Amino acid sequence: MTNYSEDEARRRKEQDMTIAPGKLETSIAARMSEGVKIYGTGTAEVRALDGIDIGFEKARFTAIMGPSGSGKSTLLHALAGLDNLTSGTVYIGDVELGSLNDRKLTLLRRERVGFIFQAFNLIPTLSAEENITLPMDIAGTKPDREWFDQVVEILGLGDRLHHRPSELSGGQQQRVAAARALVSRPEIIFADEPSGNLDSKSGSELLEFMRTAVRELGQTIVMVTHDPVAASYANRVVFLADGKVVDQMDDPTTESVIDRMKTLGS
Amino acid sequence: MFRTAIKGLTANRLRMALTALSIVLGVAFVAGSFVFTDTINARFETLFTDVFAGVDATVRPDSESTNAQSFDESVLADVEAVEGVAVASGGVGGFAQMIDSSGEPIGGQGPPTLGFSWTEEPQLNSLTIADGNGTAPAGPTDVVIDVATSEAQGLTVGDAIDIQTIGGIDTFTITGLANFGTEDNLAGATLSAFELTRAQELFDLEGQLSAIEVLAEDGVEPEALVADISAAVPSGIEVVTGEQQTQEQLDAVTEGLGFLSTALLAFAGVAVFVGAFVIQNTFRITVAQRVRELALLRAIGATGSQVVRLVFVEAAIIAVVASAVGVVAGIGVAELIKTAMDAAGLGIPDGPLTVEIRTIVVSMIVGIGVTLVSALLPARRASAIPPVAAMSETSARATPKSLRTRSIVGTIVTAVGVAAMALGLILENSTSLSLVASGALSLFIGMSVLAPLIARPVARFLSAPIRGVTGKLARENTIRQPRRTASTASALMIGVALVAFTSIFAASISSSISDTLEESFPADLAFASTNFQVGVSPVAIDELRAQEEFEVVSAISAGLFEIDDAELNVAGVEPETVDSVYQLGSSIEMSELGDRLLVFEEALETNAWSVGETVTVVFNGVGEVPMEIGGTFTDATFAQYVISEDQFFTNIGDDQITIAFASLADGVTLEEGQAAADVALAEFPTIDVNTKSEQIAEAEAQVNQLVTLFTGLLSLALVIALLGIANTLALSIVERTREIGLLRAVGMVRTQIRQMVRWEALITAVFGALLGVAIGTGIGYGVVASLADDGLGSFALPAGQLLIWIVIAGVAGLIASIGPARKAAKLDVLKAISYE
Structure with missing residues (x-):
């Protein structure tokens, strides 16, 4: 893949913006272009992200898969504004993250x-x-009570609301986290191995709920996982290896993901 | 193990620095107190040895057998006639108050104002006049004053100066400026030396001598000389060696400053005690945070005692380093105290600071001992960590001991403390002070054990008015580990409790004084001496009586006598007039007192005496005097025993009038009365004229001065407690790294993180301050109540002051949170959420 200079990258991106701003604003919840993330210098240099161009459509459930060290967590962190890129740009909606303090x-x-x-x-x-x-308490805003009740209802947390996390099971804790992510109606939800610590029953419940949130509530979710079963709940799977996007797959099944992973691993 | 400990220390430099600082401060105060006390003793020893170097023997009135302050000057001839006496020189001494050009007394508010006769024999003269500083006094208007006073007042040879002696004020010419030994003066005392005959006149000692100093011929042993002279002088006169006299002078200084060194050591003790809390808390938190690490050590084969040793070695390394730094810092503290005393006019002879081996050893032992003892409990907890804790996430939280055990232990320790204090306050004997002190210690420890039990409700109550999510999180953080919060707050509690007690005690004294003045002293004006060496002169009383503005002038003397070998305070009053100035609540008509003794009601009960009984009173120098108990009285403001002025003057002396009162004649205004008093006392600048409100204000000012001093010293304990707050917060933040990361991830901005930490500090600090105020109030109430017999009648609660202390504690808590809050806000979000 060609390495563009930063200026070049910006110029190309601006062209994108001028070509189809309306389309970008309406259908893409988040995107990264020419995303490069380098850790360390010299011989210790690691290119965790090596020129990533990717967009996430609204109301879609995308899974990012890849072996350990493929850069999937780094990608998620950079998309979510938790980490900054060495070069390249990230947009959440129409906001470019690199320019924000x-x-x-x-x-x-x-x-x-x-x-x-x-x-x-x-x-x-x-x-x-x-x-x-x-998040709303931090912002000093009031949650939409109806929406709150609906989310809690869907997640089956009604009788657990006054419990402390230590009094909840792992599955319940993750559902509370999911409820927190949903209640403020964000433009996009990032999930990092959300079912990673759960037994298969609790895990599938959570994933099923996430799929419901996308399908019926129009929520956008980007999930990093290394579990083909979890990935099969998504609308699309993006495969990452060595910091690059190597493949994509729509409407995945567990089997198709496993097959694809086998070829990646070899 | 040692290497692991070192690694553990270097990995947490800030935390260790803060812990070490709390030890350094305590140890520095301990070492500083020792160095300062030793330095004073050493300096004065050098000075007195130097000054009395030439004196082989001193002849003086025997204070055991007479209360005379002088003897006939013919004794000088007797002494000179003794074989082996080379030179003998007689002199007199007394009170001499220099007056500045504006009519105000110079010095005398603390150090004495001494007058001497000039000794011609240089070897026997403690004063020396340096070249170019003039000459010895020769004529009746000549005076030599000390260099320090001359410099302070801008006086020099040839200047005129007014000096007040017993008889009144005279004007003198300064002929010379003298040093005391090698010093400019003697510990802040003012010195004036006159020609002998003139001095005898001034001190009302015509034909008398206060002392004779003797120089032995070569080869004569001082002890033998003393024996020979003793045989040659009349009874009532004693002879001591120069060495003995040096020692006596030194003892007097040591005793005088003993209060200071005791006080300094007491405050040092408080600082160390508070430091112990900080150390203990720090180690407990670090052990809790290292559960997995320590469990891993256990899992790979370390024994429980090796783990204990690991924690101990860490503590020991900090202890040794911090104590050593503390000792060095202590020398600086001593220098500071010395400078402060110099500035206050209490000069200490120049010279190097004395650092005894004992100082270093004791300070090191205190520092190391306290640190290790404080680390004991946390270390024992570390040994109880099961190896399996290395694997599991959940058991990383140490299970708290049952609240029941805690409340029982805490209640017992607190109760023992309260009981010991109560006993100490009731007993009023030599063990009282240590009982009260150790009781307070026990009370503080007990309360700190109990504090976690109330931390939850108190923190909830305190944070009730705080709005917003940062306040809520801060509240939950203080509540989630009530032991930690309580322990942190306890360190602050101690300092605040002592400060609160001081404020309450002082306020109670002030209010008692004003109550007493209002109730018992109907007089309009009071006259008291500003110089503690002299009372109000009887001459001055006569001058006041001559003024027709005053209807009654009545004086009260205060002194000592003995009954059954107990030294007791006794007051002398004028029976005919005392009623109109001082209502002592006598059971008999005061005018019928005669030579009888009046006893304070409760003292009569305590001694199981009855009115009409005769007791044997011993007056110093006079001997046994049988006195009939004439009746009782109820207001013991001055003393628990009262005799008539005649008896007092005869048996004790007429120079101890402490205070005199006057009531105005009909139709005379207060202003006219004051003007009349000023006229009458023109010759007595050391006598202060006070109206009742001025008296109250003056008493309060004195009390407040002491409060300021104590508060200043106690604020060190507050500083150490604040280090503790900063330390706990910093450690808690490390523990909550992931939580903070999560908060940042879901949208908490840095300002909010900082605010959250600040709220937590504020809640903890105010919690500690409230506990402190509560305990301080309790102790204050107990002490005031127990002193009701001694005239401390009314308990006063200075609510405003206490509130200010709580506010100060809160502000200080906020200051302590600055560092931790910044640290928390600066946490990198990504690192924080992936923090292990």
């Missing part, structure tokens, strides 16, 4: 992004309900 980036995460991490998703001192409304 820490405060603006934080506000953007608060208002437009939802998170589900693999573990340690919840503040142990707050109840489930308080954890769910945390």
Whole structure:
């Protein structure tokens, strides 16, 4: 793949913007162009992301897969505004993240992004309900009560709202995290191995719910996983290897993902 | 193990630096107190040895057998006649108050104002006049003053100066400026030396001598000389060697400053005690945070005791380094105290600081001992960590001991402390002070054990008015580990409790004084001496009586006598007039007192005496005097025993009038009365005229001065407690790295993170301050109540002051949170969420 200079990259991107701004704003929730992330220098240099161009359409559930060290977590962090790129650009909606200072980036995460991490998703001192409304409490806004009830209902957390995280099962904790990500109606939710720590039953419940959220509520979700079963819940799978996008697949099944992974691994 | 410990220390430099600092401060205070006390002793020893170097023997009135301050000057001839006496020189000494050009007394508010006769024999003269500083006094208007006073007042040879002695004020010409030994003066005392005959006149000692100093002929042993002279002088006179006299002078200085060194050591003790809390808390948190690491050590084969040793070695390394730094810093502290005393006019002879081996050893032992003892509990906890904790996430939280055990232990320790204090306050004997102190210690420890039990509700209550998510999170953070919060707050509690107690005690004294003045002293004006060496002169009393503006002038003397070998305070009053100035609540008509003794009601009960009984009173120098108990009285402001002024003057002396009161004649205004007093006392600048409100204000000012001093010293304990808050916060933040990362990820901006930490610090600090105020109030109430017999009648609660202390503690907590808050806000989000 050709390496563009930063100027070149920006110029190309501006062309994209001028060509079809309307289309970008309406159908793409987040995208990265020419994304490069380098750790270390000299011989210790690691190119975690090596020129990534990718976009995520709204109301779609995308899984990012790849072996360890393929750069999938780095990609997720960079897309979510938790990490910055060495070069290249990231857009959430129409906002370019590289130009934002820490405060603006934080506000953007608060208002437009939802998170589900693999573990340690919840503040142990707050109840489930308080954890769910945390982003809004931080922002000082009131949650939409009807929407809150609906989310809680779908996730089956109604009788768990006043429990502390330590009193919840792993599956319940992850569902609380999912509820927190949904309640503020973010433009996009990033999930990092959300079912990684769960037994298969709780895991499938969570993933089923995430699929429902996309299909019926129009939510956009980007999920990093190394589990083909989890990936099969997505509308699309993006395969990553050595910091590059190597393949994509629409409407995956567990089997098709496993087959594809085999060829990647070899 | 040692290497692992070193690694553990270097990995957490900031935390260790803070812990070490809390030890350094405590040890520095301990070492500083020792160095300062030793330095004073050493300096004065050198000075007195130097000054009395030439004196082989001193002849003086025997204080055991007489209360005379002088003897007939014919004794000088007796002494000179003794074989082996080379030179003998007689002199007199007394009170001499220099007056500055504006009529105000110079010095005398603390150090004495001494007058001497000039000794011609240089070897026997403690004063020396340096070249170019003039000459010895020769005529009746000549005076030599000390260099320090001359410099302070801008006086020089040839200048005129007014000096007040017993008889009144005279004007003198300065003929010379003298040094005391090699010093410019003697510990802040002002010195004036006159020609002998003139001095005898001034001190009302015509034909008398206060002392004779003797120089032995070569080869004569001082001890033998003392024996020979003793045989030659009349009874009532004693002879001591120069060495003995040096020692006596030194003892007097040591005793005088003993209060100071005791006080300094007490405050040092408080600082060390508070430091112990900080150390203990720090180690406990670090052990909790390293559970997995320590469990891993256990899993790979380390024994429980090796783990204990690991924690201990860490503690020991910090202890040794911090204590050593503390000792060095202590020398600086001593220098600071010395400078402060110099600035206050209490000069200490120049010279190097004395650092005894004992100082280093004791300070090191205190520092190391306290640190190790504080690390004991956390280390034992470390040994209880099961190896399996290395594997599991959940058991990483140490299971807290049952609240029941905690509340029982805490209650017992607290109760023991309260009981010991109560006993100490009731007993009023030599063990009282140590009982009260160790009781307070136990009380503080007990309360710190109990504090976690109330941390939850108190933190909830305190944070109730705080709005917003940062406040909520901060509240939950303080509540989630109540032991940690309580322990951190406890360190602050101690300092605040002592400060609160001081404020309450002082306020109670002030209010008692004003109550007493209002109730017991109906007089309009009071006259008291500003110089503690002299009372109000009887001459001054006569001058006041001559003013027709005053209807009654009545004086009260204060002194000592003995009953059954106990030294007791006794007051002398004027029976005919005392009623109109001081209502002592006598059971008999005061005018009928006569030569009888009046006893404070409760003292009569305690001693199981009855009115009409005769007790044997011993007056110093006079001997046994049988006195009939004439009645009782109820207001013991001055003393628990009262005799008539006649008896007092005869048996004790007429120079100890502490205070005199006057009531105005009909139709005379207060202003006219004050003007009349000013006229009457023109010759007595050391006598202060005060109206009742001025008296109250003056008493309060004195009390407040002491409060300021104590508070200043106690603020060190507050500083150490704040280090503790900063330390706990910093450690807690490390523990909550992932949580903070999560908060940042879901949209908390840095300002909010900082705010959250600040709230937590504020809640903890105010919690500690509230506990402190509560305990301080309790102790204050107990102490005031126990002193009700001694005239401390009313308990006063200075609510405003206490509130200010809580606010100060809160602000200080916020200051302590600056560092940790910044650290928390600066956490890298990505690193924080992936933090292990």
